[in-house]
Amino acid sequence: MLSRRRLLTTAAAAAAAPLAFAVPASAQSNAAYAMAYFKESPNLTDDSYALHLAVSANGLQWTPLNQNQPVATPTAGMQGLRDPFLLRKRNGAFAVLATDLKGRVFNLDNQYIHVWDSADLRSFTGYRRVKLHDTATHSWAPTAFWDPSRSRYAVVYSAYNGTRDVLLVNYTADFVNMGAAQVFFDPGFNVLDGDVLVHDGAFYLAYKNMADGNLYVSRSTTGQPNTFTTLTSGLRQGSAIEAPILVKSYAGNTFWLWGDSFSPDNAVFYAWQSSNIAGNSWSALDQRGYTAPISSKHASIVPITEAERAALVTRWGAPQWNRLKSYNYPGRFVRHAGNVGRIDPFPMEPPADQQWRLRPGLADAAGVSFESVNYPGRYLRHVNYAVNLVANDGTAQFAQDATFHRTAGLADGAWASFTSHNHPTRYLRHSGFVLRIDPVSTAADRADATFQLTY
Template identity: 35%
Template sequence: MPAVLSRLAAMLVAACLLFTAQVLAAPQRAAAADPGYLMAHFIGEGSTNQQIYFSHSADGLNWTDLNGGGMTLRSTVGTRGVRDPALVRSPDGSRYWIIATDLCIGCGQSWGDSQSNGSRNFVVWESTDLVTWSAPRLLNVAGAIPDGRNAWAPEAIWNPETNDYVLYWATNATLNGVLKHRIYYARTTDFRTITTPQLYIDRPGTQGIIDTQIVEVPAGVGNFRYVRSSGDGQITIEGSNSILGTWTNLGNLSGIGLTGAQVEGPMWLKFRDRNEWTLYLDQYASGRGYMPVLTTNPSATSTYRLPASGSYNLGGTKKRHGSILNLTATEEARVQARWPSTAPKRLQSFNFQDRYVRHTNFDVRIDQNITGPDAQFRQRPGLAGSGTVSFESVNFPGYFLRHSGFDFQLAYNDGTGGFAADATFRQVAGLADSSWSSFQSYNYPDRYIRHYAYRLKLEPITNATGRADATFRATS
């Protein structure tokens, strides 16, 4: 019996050692059911690509484009283009903001123009649920900076020492006779009003700095509570125990072959299940978008390492300078329900089959042989009720077909019940051909979507002409 017990004990010890070795060899990963990560970003140049796009990842390294790879928010203010979005959650999780550079390269602005006389504003969206966003608004941040010529690359972090947000960004301005980009900051509680901007980061001589992002580090990891990464000719790493306090230079990433001549737009991600971080860097020089750099201690540059080949996938669109949010399970469910990969469709007229529903200057009509994004819509679950549909514009996300005074327009969803009812329809068998579809109003069930003189109306249908006018087919 003692010999048997001895052998069993030896086997148990061996099994424990094997398990321990496996744990040490590979950090414990979060269960597949754990919530993932949301990235807000832009994807390139031009008016369409310089908008807000969302991507989702379950593990922080492999990303899927939301909304079928289409934009999720569009700026209709300022330059009508946005870059470098920062995604901010309030400490209690009750409010969210997106703050972005008001800049549209290749659509009326050049790099020279934007540096010497660019927008002094940021574009701001606000939400209480991460999926229904306000209309965009402008926030002037650089107008009070002497000789401030632009405002780029906003970031924001909650500061418990002052019980508000530190909003920081780059502005090209002349100081002490030197014109260059420096980082300025202001404090705010609501991203509507800010304190007077102050100089935050300045590099010696003529060396400018444009991109910087701060991450909070938990106790027990490194010597600093906060670490920031900045694009200033290098990818410089600094540490501090106070956001507005003194920062210590900790080195850069040149040791792993990355400098500011190759990469920019640092973007932090903290893995939720372990003390490991990814610093995403935008490979702007080679035009390849983001790549991850891994570390177990953000304040120790010797721990940064390049990823193994094939260990990450950024999805179908190029990911450019953005921001990542660690999602809760509730937030993740909302985000994935709101922006599924629904294919865009055109609505073809039954009795004028060369014509399709399209918006023009936010009015809605049927026009001939329209194939572009003005005639593309994503058919969403109805805003007002189950078993219904709503039609969201592809090139103006957040804008839906809605009736007002029984005339149709493309309008921004203001989140009200009235809007939801006006933009919701029951899809029924086509009134002129049951293999097609007709769309009955949710709040005026005796009326249907129809065209009249090529304009979309909401009217009762009483004859054969009306039935043909009120019949459509969703097609690619």
């Protein structure tokens, strides 16, 4: 989130005795991931300053839960949140932390954050606001990790220390008694949005450098305040980026660094991958390889088990709609605009223009018809080979024109292509970003006619 300036004093961390805990979650067999996020869209139509959840089997393709609607909403303070963070606690349960903010007018003097407890992310209990400090500054983007040397959780967040933006830390056993605030990371320039990943006994901190606008990864052997050394060159995709997330894949020695764009006008997630988190070898991932939930902003990601993923889908439900991502323009999705079918960059307004209910084909139940979510009863239909959004008039001709048959993707068999029901040698494709049905002969044609069904 955007940086602001206020005064914060530094205090010593509270001493603590070791605590007894159940088997750490790291000992479980993780095989999936959960994401927490809030939502913003360019024209505010899809803004939601509440807790949202998504799940993924591979950590890259995400399924929003509860129809991309909130699963919990703050009732105190600003009565809204930004920057939610999921922490797997030592006993296997979860804590949810979040910035106490609602909307796009930032409260600069807020010493509190939101906290929930959750056994399994299927319900949220013990909602409270907890105070982190007594000074006139903010408490933004809280994250947390377990500090074994203190037998406490470290809660790291963005604030102002009277000179510049730094990361502060409080140490807590229960997310109720938060201990005293102290400076966690101050490299001598303004920083924002810290996220710590513990791996092989070392502590890796990703942060945003406010001076150059890039993301960086640093390392400490102890995880103690002011012991981190930066490892990487600056990382950026898009025009601006913030909110880094460090994730280790449960499958092999793969690490991901996520970041989201600076503005809701360009609400896009970007990702890098590395096989060596201690090195300086992060490669940008092609957007074909990952899809974040619609309008999602400043997320966090935590590994979960396959049983937990399935239980979350059962509890909250998978979407009753899909999106179609373009193969050769993976930042664009099929949408309707002025009743014309086309592919446009994400984000777009209104976001529902890109959501489709995949109905059994109107002319052949083995096929598929694409019904608009925000204009129910209207379908993608070809007329003179151009594809438009048209209200179903109940005729046989309409049913045939609005029915397509899915095949393996012409440019990538793991994706999808769609033939016209009544013109089976023609495929749904984009040309000049506008949808139509055409014969396919060249590699460029095949790429134009390939889509990914996603959420």
